[in-house]
Amino acid sequence: MLQNINIDVHHLTRVEGHGNIKVNVTDGVVETCEWQVPEAPRFFEAMCRGRHYSEVGRITSRICGICSIGHTLASVKATEAALGIEVTPQTTKLRTLLKHAENFDSHVLHVYVLVAPDLLGAPSAFALVETHAEVVARALRLKRLAHEWGSLIGGRTTHPTTVLPGGFSKVPTVPELSAMRDKLAAAVPDLQATLETIAALAPGIPAFDRPTEYMAVSSDSEYGLYDGFVQTILPDGDRARYDVADYRSCTNEYVSPLSTAKYTKNRLDSYAAGALARFNVNYDMLHPEAKKVAESLGMGPICTNPYMNSVAQVVEIVHSAHEALRLFDELIAEGVTEEPLVMPTRSGTGAAAVEVPRGILFHEYTFDDEGFCTEADCIIPTGQNHANIQADFDALLPWLMASGKSEDEMRLAFEMLVRAYDPCISCSTHYLDVEFVR
């Protein structure tokens, strides 16, 4: 067993935002084992104040360029809840389809660009152009497909234009939907190949387990990405359910005595959000094709290996593709009509929860009688996952030491763990500093 370990990863690569890993062991004694976040804070909640309700979603979308569809959707839903706006079934369907585009898009990027290089022993996806040209071409093809699919509904995928409180400024036509549906259906062989790539690489995923609480948006009618209540599940299968408006009672932001960070917790000391959490909480609502994929990859609920988040993302890629085909078919059969925006009926406070690729996103706003925002609160997935990442670190270090790994292997294992969460650190609405008092 290694007695002296010194791992210092400054600005971890292949994650969104800036994070550091610091691990120090001297003579077999753990001195430091930390996940730190030195991102520049950006103060979005403050910037929403005084803005008209029609602008708030445009502003908070800029919290994160990767989850900007999810931020926009959470924001307009919270705005609608605050202003008593009930959108039409067509709007809900189009937004759900847009949400699937984002999950598909982001998971493709994460699995191919951030995770696959680790498993293929390459420093980056660019390095794979020489060695694995087909994998890279396939990744770029799937990425573009998702971009076109999201743009058709949202106008563009980075900071969508058409999504507004009360509905859409522009809706796709039936011929446009049909063309996109056919493109998506034609991508099924690429999805199959993705599975084969991941199945071949799966043995490289560390067999590390740490049971925790899992939290996700759930619904009785769908897998819970766009709408529903909040549900958590403990490793023994015990479930709890919360209304979205009561999100503070399940997120419980607090300042840890060990850290200056705002952490979240619920029934245990930390909880996980993201693809693996959704998989564990909402497994029964997965599309049958996605369940088949999970089974073929040897994965079932409740999966307690945090590294398997990347595999859960592959399961979700397949789920989103098949659910989207169903939604495309429904919209094509029903027809799509230009609908006027639904107007506010009152002022007040409203909250919303939407699943973004990395977990639950909560937005809450208060608007005055003139429609100006007076209060804003956003709780982002990575903020919720930080405490859980730290708890994983605390368990991972002794596990790695006991299994006789070298320092380099350990560094990679730590990096891979953080990358598996796909943390979206640049969403610095709540700054988190995970520096421990020594």
Place this chain on the structure above:
Amino acid sequence: MPETRKPTLAFFDFASCEGCQIEFTNYGDEATLELLKHVEIVEFREAMTETTTGRIDFALVEGSFTREEDRTRLQEIRRRSRVVIAYGACACTGGINALKNHQDDFAEYVYGDDASMPHLRSGTARPISAAIKVDYEVLGCPMSKEELLLVISNLLHGTIYFAPTYPVCVQCKRRETICRFDEGDYCMGQVAIAGCGAPCPADGIPCEACRGFVEDANIPALEKVLMDRAGFSHKRAVGKSRMFTANLRS
């Protein structure tokens, strides 16, 4: 083989949402693979492990300059780079981050009693040109990825890309979009710098000048139009006109 060396391209980011980097991944297989034939990407923290300490031909910088400690990093990037390209509104003007420049209690509002902790210090959100010389600016929030390709392709050919100086209305008329004002809505395209192709009015929403204002934009007239033709209150008209342009005006 120095004669066959491809120009190097590196990505750096400061206070931003990284949406401009994401736009870079949206070119699709053809454009991306073609670009990779002509440049060598040597640093891209979001997508690759490698970092570089060597010379960089084209440095792409995303995000605003908000903390004094970032100045050294910016100067270091400048020192090593032949061409520095600021891309996205955050880097070019301060962008949406600059909204907080008009508030003095933003830190207290978000962090309460913790606001005075040193690591939460955040000064004015400024363009990176406040710290270093910038050779090209690719405007927009997100930046226009087509324009970025034009800039890079001109650099590769040794020619110069000149960005438009006229307002968004010109591109909007060119694509025959019905004017937002004719739809009973409002718009800021009269004073916004073109180059994006005017996607927003075409998608049925007003231009919010995410690319900044044309030179000598008449802001009082803009506010008057927003009040007279769109029926905005004075407060809303003033707020609207500084959505992405908080640094470009008082």
